[in-house]
Amino acid sequence: MSSTVLSFQADEETVQTLDQLAGATGRDRQYHLQQALSRYLESEMRQMLAISDGIADADAGKLTDIESVKARWVKRADNSPD
Structure with a gap:
């Protein structure tokens, strides 16, 4: 599958969190960004x-x-265990 380079700016806190996640999982930034974007697009498409x-x-x-x-x-509220 071919790929296209995307570029965007992120605040420093987001980048630090991404780096922590990458370090903890042994995966690189790109992997986590692709996962996040894929999940976001799937959710938005389902809503649309x-x-x-x-x-x-x-x-x-x-x-x-x-x-x-x-x-x-x-009826739902009446049957709620709360």
């Missing part, structure tokens, strides 16, 4: 797709009235 699905459902008229939503939350 969920929003798109919700908009499509709304456009198709697949909506839930607010009273049903409230009733579900009340």
Whole structure:
């Protein structure tokens, strides 16, 4: 797989934390940055797709009235062990 160089600035505290993590795990900065970026992008894409699905459902008229939503939350709270 080909790769592209990305460059960005980070504050000193972030760099120190990254270096501590790299030292503790025996992995380099690049490994941890790739892991972090991959996880972030996966999370953001999952959220974006969920929003798109919700908009499509709304456009198709697949909506839930607010009273049903409230009733579900009340039921959940009533069944909570807290």
